[in-house]
Amino acid sequence: MSERIAIALAALLLTASGASAREVVPFRESVSPGTIVIRTGERQLYYVRGDGTALRYRVAVGKPGKQWFGEARVDGKYVRPAWAPPSEVKRDNPRLPDVIPGGAPNNPMGARAxxxxxxxxxxxxxxxxxxxxxxxxxxxxRLLNQDIIDLYDQVSVGTRVVVTP
Structure with missing residues (x-):
C-alpha cells in the first residue's frame, strides 16, 4: 500500500471514529471569557478563554433561510436528551414521531444539549x-458528540452565546 493511500485511510478512520474537531486558537476579540461565539459563515464555534485564546469547534449550522443571528443565553443543560420535533420540522417531516427518546440512534440531539x-x-x-x-x-x-461533551462540561446555565453571519 502506498504512503498516500495509508495516510488517506488513517484520515478516514479518524473521521469515522469521531475524532475531535476542537483546537485551541488565538482569539483577540473583546469578548468576555466564558462566552460562546458562533460564526455561521465559518461553521465554527469558539468558546472564549481568559488567556487570549478560544477553543474552536467545527459545527453544522442552520440551512439558508433557517439561520438566526444575535445573542442568547444557555438556559438548560441535558444529558442524552429526548427530542420533540418543533412544529416546522414536523410539518416538513410528518412521519417523525412526536418524541424520540434520549439515546435512540435516530435522536438528532446526540450526547448532550x-x-x-x-x-x-x-x-x-x-x-x-x-x-x-x-x-x-x-x-x-451541531457538534460532534465528543465535542459537545467537552463544551458541556465547561459551560453553565447563563452562558452568553453570540451568533454572527
Whole structure:
C-alpha cells in the first residue's frame, strides 16, 4: 500500500471514529471569557478563554433561510436528551414521531444539549457526524458528540452565546 493511500485511510478512520474537531486558537476579540461565539459563515464555534485564546469547534449550522443571528443565553443543560420535533420540522417531516427518546440512534440531539433561551434552538451533539462543517439544521448548532461533551462540561446555565453571519 502506498504512503498516500495509508495516510488517506488513517484520515478516514479518524473521521469515522469521531475524532475531535476542537483546537485551541488565538482569539483577540473583546469578548468576555466564558462566552460562546458562533460564526455561521465559518461553521465554527469558539468558546472564549481568559488567556487570549478560544477553543474552536467545527459545527453544522442552520440551512439558508433557517439561520438566526444575535445573542442568547444557555438556559438548560441535558444529558442524552429526548427530542420533540418543533412544529416546522414536523410539518416538513410528518412521519417523525412526536418524541424520540434520549439515546435512540435516530435522536438528532446526540450526547448532550445546551438549550437556548430563544425557544426551539440548542447547541447539541448529532447522530449525523458527516453533517459537521455544513449548513444542515433548522437553526440549531451541531457538534460532534465528543465535542459537545467537552463544551458541556465547561459551560453553565447563563452562558452568553453570540451568533454572527
Amino acid at each position: 445546551l438549550t437556548l433561551n430563544l425557544g426551539e434552538y440548542a447547541i447539541h451533539g448529532t447522530n449525523r457526524p458527516s453533517s459537521i462543517g455544513t449548513y444542515a439544521s433548522y437553526g440549531c448548532i
